Each structure stands twice: as structure tokens, then as C-alpha cells.
Amino acid sequence: MKLANVTETFAVSPQLRPDDLQKLTEAGYDTVICNRLDREEPGQPTVATMRDAAEVAGLAFHHIPVTGGEFPEVAVRAFAKVREKADGKVLAYCRTGTRSITLDALANVENASADERIERAQRAGYDLSALRERLDQ
Known part of the structure; x- marks a missing residue:
């Protein structure tokens, strides 16, 4: 499990496995958001499998699927x-973490500037500079 901390209360990750969820609980997370569609690639755990594992681990689980490069307002608002x-702490995941950190930057729950959101993403290992115009809106 490879977590990229974005803020003290938010991190993103590439695809998780069911056995990762108990480790998240132990690390202080209480909410998980899956931003993947089922069956994007072979071997990917289903949303139902991940939801069940989250329940066992005591985590709230939310499924807000988006396809790469498309971030509809309904998904941004749900996120x-x-x-x-x-x-408490929230972890969002997708195939690489890019969709998750993009949704977070667009949702902007901390009311941060576009520069700050781009910088946070950069520190976490993601380049959101191409979204500057949308983040400035």
C-alpha cells in the first residue's frame, strides 16, 4: 500500500487490496473513497469486495467512480x-491516485488557492498544473 499524504487529514493511493483496509484503520483513517469503475482492469478487486472489507475494518466506504480525464460536477460535489x-482522516484511491487527487483539488473543501492545491499535489507526486484554469474558477 502506497499512500501519498496531501494534507494531515487526506491522502490518495493507487489501487488498494482488501487486506490494506485494516491497516488504514490502524493508521487513523475512518473513511475510504473509491474512484474506480468496476472491471477497469483484470485482477482489480470489485467495489463490493472493497466495501465488505471496509465494513469489517470499521471504515466508512464511498464509491464515486469517474473515468480518466472526466470530472463531472456531480462527482466533484459528491466527493x-x-x-x-x-x-477523521480520508483516503481516496483509484488506479494511480491521479483521479482521486484531481477530485480533491476540484472539490477544494479547504478553500485553498489554485497554486496551493497544485503545490500540494506536486508534493504528493502528482502534476495538476494542466488543470490550473479549471482550479482558478
């Missing part, structure tokens, strides 16, 4: 709502 209502 923001989960982040705003979470009581």
Missing part, C-alpha cells in the same frame, strides 16, 4: 460532501 462530513 466534497464526503470530505466535509468525514470525522
Whole structure:
């Protein structure tokens, strides 16, 4: 499991496995967001499998699937709502973490500037500079 901390209460990750979820609980996370569609690639755990594993681990699980490069407002609003209502640390994952960190930057629950969001993503290992115009809106 490779976590990229974005803020003290938010991190992103590439694809998780069911046995990773107990480790997240032990690390202080209480919410997981999956941004993948089922069956994007062979061997990927299903959303149902991950939801069941999250329940066993005591984590809230949310599924907000988006396809690469497309971030509809309904998904951004749903992501923001989960982040705003979470009581503790949140981890979002997709195939590489890029969709998850992009949704977080677009949701902007901390009301950070575009520069700050791009810089946070850069420190976490993701380049969101191509989204500057949308982040400035």
C-alpha cells in the first residue's frame, strides 16, 4: 500500500487490496473513497469486495467512480460532501491516485488557492498544473 499524504487529514493511493483496509484503520483513517469503475482492469478487486472489507475494518466506504480525464460536477460535489462530513482522516484511491487527487483539488473543501492545491499535489507526486484554469474558477 502506497499512500501519498496531501494534507494531515487526506491522502490518495493507487489501487488498494482488501487486506490494506485494516491497516488504514490502524493508521487513523475512518473513511475510504473509491474512484474506480468496476472491471477497469483484470485482477482489480470489485467495489463490493472493497466495501465488505471496509465494513469489517470499521471504515466508512464511498464509491464515486469517474473515468480518466472526466470530472463531472456531480462527482466533484459528491466527493466534497464526503470530505466535509468525514470525522477523521480520508483516503481516496483509484488506479494511480491521479483521479482521486484531481477530485480533491476540484472539490477544494479547504478553500485553498489554485497554486496551493497544485503545490500540494506536486508534493504528493502528482502534476495538476494542466488543470490550473479549471482550479482558478
